[in-house]
Each structure stands twice: as C-alpha cells, then as structure tokens.
Amino acid sequence: MADDILLELRQVNKVYGQLVKYQALFDITMKVPRGQFLALIGPSGSGKSTLLNIVGALDRPTSGEVFIQGVNLASLDDDELARFRNQFLGFIFQFHYLLPEFNALENVLIPSWIATRRKPGKEIIERAYFLLKRVGLEKEVYKKISLLSGGQQQRVAIARALLNSPTLILADEPTGALDTKTGDQVLELLAEIRKESGTTMIMVTHNRDVALRADRIIELIDGQLCKEVYPQRIGKEEAEKILEDHACNIENVNTL
Amino acid sequence: MFAFAARVAWRFLKNSRSQTIFILLGITVGVSIQIFLSSLISGLQANLVERTVGDAPHIIIAPQDRTPSSIIGLQGKVVSSLLASPTKEEAKIPSWQPLTDTIDQIEQLRVVSPLVEGQGVVRKGERSRTIVVKGVILERADQIYELRERVLDGIPILGGNSVLVGKELAEDLQLKVSDLLEITTPNGKARNFIVNGVFDLQNQNINSTWVFLDLPLAQTIFNLEGAISFVEIQIDEVFQSEKIAARLKQEFPDYTIETWQTRNQQLLSALRSQSLSSYMIQFFILLAVTLGIASVLVVSVSQKIREIGILKAIGTTNTGVSFIFLIQGAILGLFGSSLGALAGISLIRLFQRAAAASGGAISFTITTNPRSLLLIVIISTLASLFAAISPARQAIKLVPIEVIRNG
Known part of the structure; x- marks a missing residue:
C-alpha cells in the first residue's frame, strides 16, 4: 500500500521565534494517499497554513520529517527544494502573485521557463493555451495581468499551477480575495480540473461549504490535529454535525 | 536559468x-x-x-662628463650657460659608425642623428656673437628639427662651407642669404662660411645661438678626426624613452644615456x-x-x-x-x-x-x-x-x- 501514499508527515513540529518561542505545530503525523482532495480547516492561528507551507517545501519543520513521493525533504538543500517545488508541486495562493510585467500566457509559462532554462517549446505553449482555455480565458491570453479582473487573475494562477502537471496541488485560501460568486466559480473549476487529472490536492480554507466538497477534511486546533471527516463517505449532514461538535474525534493524532 | x-x-x-x-x-x-x-x-x-619634445631629441647618447645642450628645459635655460664648463677633450664618441649600426637594430627608434657640437664665435663686420656650432647630417637632423620646413630664407642644404643660421642671429648680425661670415673655434682657428639659409625653430635661444653645418666640416674645424659629440635619437612613443634608454645603457655601458624626462621634471x-x-x-x-x-x-x-x-x-x-x-x-x-x-x-x-x-x-x-x-x-x-x-x-x-x- 505504500505506493499509494503520496505524502507522509512524521512528528512534525514547528516553533517560531528565537527568544520568545511560539509553537505552531505539535507532533503532526499524517499520510495523504495519491489522488485525494484534502481540505485543511481550522480557526485563524490553528497552524493550517504553516502545515501547508511545510508540505509545500516552502518552510522547513523544526523537527520531524516530511516525505513526498518517498523523498525526504530534509535531504534537499534550498536550491534542490526550489527545483522540487517547480517539478512536483503546484501552488495557488490567496493572492494570485502573478508577474505584472508579463501577459497571461507568459505567466502561465513561467514554471516551464524556470524548469527548462530556455524558451518553451511548442508543446508547452500549446499546453499553456489549453490550460488558459480550460480556465475560460481564451480571449485574455495576451492581455496584461493588470487588465484582468481578480477572478481572471486567480484563474491564470490556477493555469500556472497546472502547467508542469504537478503531483500535488497546494491551495491556500484560493478564493479568500474574491467575492462569493467569483470564488464559487473558481472553486468549481479547480474541483473539475482536479477530478479530470486525478491530481492530489490539499486546500486550506475557512469556508465550510468548500471543505465539504473535499474527499477528506482535517481540522486543526492550536497546532494539533483535532478532527478528521470523510464527507463523501458519510454524507454532508453527518459530516457537518461532526464539524460542529466541540469535541475532537481523533484520540491520538500520531496514529492518523 | x-x-x-x-x-x-x-x-x-x-x-x-x-x-x-x-x-x-x-x-x-x-x-x-x-x-x-x-x-x-x-x-x-x-x-x-x-610642444616640448616634438622637435627635440628624446634620447641622447653622450660621452660621460659631457652635458648635451640640445635638450632644452621648458623654462628655456640659456644654452651658453650649459656650455659654460669647458669641453673636455676626451669627452667625445670616437667612432660613431659602428655605434649607429647597433642602434639601427633597435626598432622603436625613429631617428638616429649623429651630432658634433662645439662653441664658436661668429663675426660679421664689427659685431660678434657666441654661438653653438652644430655639425649634422642634414637628412637625419631634419627628421628631428624639421629644419627644411623651417627655413625661412634661402635653401636648406648643407655642404661645402655653407651654414644655416637662426632667425634672431641673422637679424642681430644683419645676415642675409649668401652672406659671408667668420666663425672662430676655441682652438683659435677662424674660417669663412656662406649663409645658405635662415631658420626659425620657434625658440629664441636656439634661433640666436645655433648654427648648423655639415658634419664632416664640423669634425674638421674642431679637430675631431672622425669623432662626434653626441648621438641624438627620436622615438615613436615618447613615454617609452626610459625603457629604451635602459636598453641602450646595456648596449653602451661606457656612455651616458640621457632622456628628455631628465630635463623636463617639472613638466x-x-x-x-x-x-x-x-x-x-x-x-x-x-x-x-x-x-x-x-x-x-x-x-x-x-x-x-x-x-x-x-x-x-x-x-x-x-x-x-x-x-x-x-x-x-x-x-x-x-x-x-x-x-x-x-x-x-x-x-x-x-x-x-x-x-x-x-x-x-x-x-x-x-x-x-x-x-x-x-x-x-x-x-x-x-x-x-x-x-x-x-x-x-x-x-x-x-x-x-x-x-x-x-x-
């Protein structure tokens, strides 16, 4: 079964600060199988973004180990981590972080430029076109980023995250900066694309409705895993009930 | 990347x-x-x-104990004062032909011109002036002093007993082309010469003291028997002079090698x-x-x-x-x-x-x-x-x- 585990965390701790120490994560141990859509929820400061950043190889844990596809991230130096992110991970952040100096197509192509170190070939450009078309930006391909709406920009960011066909998509409040309607559309799109490609996705969200669409929900409280729910298995209502309950449903976080 | x-x-x-x-x-x-x-x-x-060294020798090979007068400092020291010390008999280059043969093999040298230099007194009628007699091979000296271009009157040719005199000297003694003049050398011999031309080397001291004549003739009147006083040299890159001088010193350890820099420290x-x-x-x-x-x-x-x-x-x-x-x-x-x-x-x-x-x-x-x-x-x-x-x-x-x- 080990082949099916894409991501594994072993007793991950994260402590911030030198003099005044603040522990954001406590002994997190968990596994994520390939192809799963996992939603991380929890109140502000619960450590869910910290966890996502550690999984995304953007941050290093204070102790503990992170394995992605069997690769121990601790064994990679900063430049190797950067290459790893480029090759295997797709990021979608709350703020789109596109480069205003480039147009939509160029922004989508950036991961390929970084990876191949030269001008993208015809195939890659075609893929970028395809992705922009898929996210509904057929007409905006050559537009400057500043001329696009917030929703459109986030769609460009999604297309960019998908360009290198990542093994794992990490999304941190991808709709946090959008209005509800636009946010819903973007989420719908993200869910569809994920389903089509069968890519594993971990999404941090505040929004319970969004979380209920995931295969699995994990709630963090004060830096520890508290609840785990499979809404597609037990049904939405049952899942909501568990989430509203104050008690944690995971007795021993380490065994998860 | x-x-x-x-x-x-x-x-x-x-x-x-x-x-x-x-x-x-x-x-x-x-x-x-x-x-x-x-x-x-x-x-x-x-x-x-x-302007300082364009029409002056850049390097001079001189016998030891003799100061060449051709290098004039910026301040234009009076030439005669340089010559105030008596010319020593031994202070001469006995045979210059083999010397120039060696020198000619050094590539950076543009002009190599042998020079016989000595004092004299020129007389015309009642008037007399102290002069510096410069015995040169005109073709060679011309490349340093641009004499031919700077002859105002007459023809720039040396030979026989013809001489070229400076503008100021000519005015002073009221000399004209084809006039006769008498030059007395330190050993007391007097000889007559014909003025072939009047030059202007754009330096008052030079114009009032220098008299050019043919090298063999100068050797004769100073009893030099084929010896010369200095070898004057011009080079292409004036600032290479010290380097070239060092090389010349190796070739001719018995002579003093002087560069234009020595006399132009202030500049x-x-x-x-x-x-x-x-x-x-x-x-x-x-x-x-x-x-x-x-x-x-x-x-x-x-x-x-x-x-x-x-x-x-x-x-x-x-x-x-x-x-x-x-x-x-x-x-x-x-x-x-x-x-x-x-x-x-x-x-x-x-x-x-x-x-x-x-x-x-x-x-x-x-x-x-x-x-x-x-x-x-x-x-x-x-x-x-x-x-x-x-x-x-x-x-x-x-x-x-x-x-x-x-x-």
Missing part, C-alpha cells in the same frame, strides 16, 4: 520605465563626462609633450598631478553612478518583493533570483555607458568644432581614443554589476514564505 533571469530582468526594467530612464540618464551623463574629461586631459598632455610632475586629479574626478563620477544604480536596484528589490517571492515559491533558485538583479545591473551599465560613450564622442566633436571656430585660441585638439573609450565602458559596466551585488543578495535572503504569509 540565465535566459529566464535575463527575460525577467529585462521586463522589470521595461516596466519601471521612469526609474530606468532616470538611472540610464545618470549613467550616460557620468560616462560621457568621464570620456570627455579623459580625452581632454590626454589631448592636452599630448599637445604639451609634443612631468605637472602632467602627473594633472592625470591624478583627472583620475580622481573620474573615480568619484564612477562612484556616484555606481551608488545611483545600487540605490535604484535596492529599491526595486523591495518593490518586486512579491514577484521575487512567488518566483522562488514556484521554483526559481537563489542563483536565479540573484541573476535577475545582476543582469539588471549589467544591462543598465552596458546601455548607460554605451549611450554615455556616444554622448562623450558628441561632446568631443562639439569641442573640436569650437576649437576650429576659435581660430587658434584653442591650440590643441582632442581625439577619441578607442581604447580608453572601451575601457571606460567596460569599467562602468563592471561597476554596475558590482552595484547589483547588494540587491542580488537581498533577493537571495528573501524567504518566499514570508512574502506569501504577509500578502
């Missing part, structure tokens, strides 16, 4: 247009002033040196301090330009903090992001200094035109020296690259997670 970094660097510069234009203008102004200044100084110095130290101040100014211009570039790029790092953060998050390595800024520095430096070179050349053209229009008021020309032009462009580009180091390091230090967390 490099191509991608170059692309991002270019876009960054293109997008912050006004910032880029201002710093480019700054570099352009700085570099053009550098180029103009260095050309001006080198033009001025070349002119000064040319040289003036040139040196002029060069030094010019380098100082250039250095500070370069420093100001470098600081300008650095400050623009440092600001741009904080302006682009989000972009750099995301580029790092999606896989740009530290080398990659540092390249983005180093390349920006290099682009600014290369474009700015190239523009500066063009502007500098235009300034020099303008100056040349002004000099031409001034009708001789500006007596020297400045020319662009492609080598120093290229050097300034290269140095400025390197300085810009250097200016980009600090911003590049900032970009390396930037942690993507912090940018992302803070929005």
